[in-house]
Amino acid sequence: AQSVAQPEDQVNVAEGNPLTVKCTYSVSGNPYLFWYVQYPNRGLQFLLKYITGDNLVKGSYGFEAEFNKSQTSFHLKKPSALVSDSALYFCAVRDRWGNAGNMLTFGGGTRLMVKP
């Protein structure tokens, strides 16, 4: 079985400061990892994914994430936060040898609050 943990319900950061949203995962094989963002009353928007290769993945809106196999983590980062980054962030994982349907398991979400 696969699982994802986002240990922080909320992360507060000042505008212009770096931000990190944490994610750890568990899969039986090699993982595919994803980050999504959700703005109020909207669906989930894809930010970035790790499939293979370079452990540092760059995505939309200046976000990046680092895959760390030994720590089974995939933390989301941004060097300089914007107020407009305030939203709900979801980490998701699937086992590379998953079942039909490309099914993901999502974490519980982390609310990012960026204050001016």
Place this chain on the structure above:
Amino acid sequence: ETGVTQTPRHLVMGMTNKKSLKCEQHLGHNAMYWYKQSAKKPLELMFVYSLEERVENNSVPSRFSPECPNSSHLFLHLHTLQPEDSALYLCASSQDWAPVPGFSTDTQYFGPGTRLTVL
């Protein structure tokens, strides 16, 4: 959000009503999903269709009935719902490669959701 569209965006219904949620994807994908997002709960996968066949039914009550008439359209038929069914219902699509089911690196793309309130 033009890739995956959902209608209606908001729906209020009584417990005895019958209604349907519609999802349409314009991305040429062959897998579609229904998720339920409730306050303070993780995103719950409800149904998965791959190549128009249901491949996952995640112990969802029978008052929710999915339908996938073709690879671009997905419906969720609702009847005799309960107030605890009030939630944001999200549709997603992705490419699921056959004939090796599951061996896909493709991303799921989500619609904007339908906010359902059951009175």
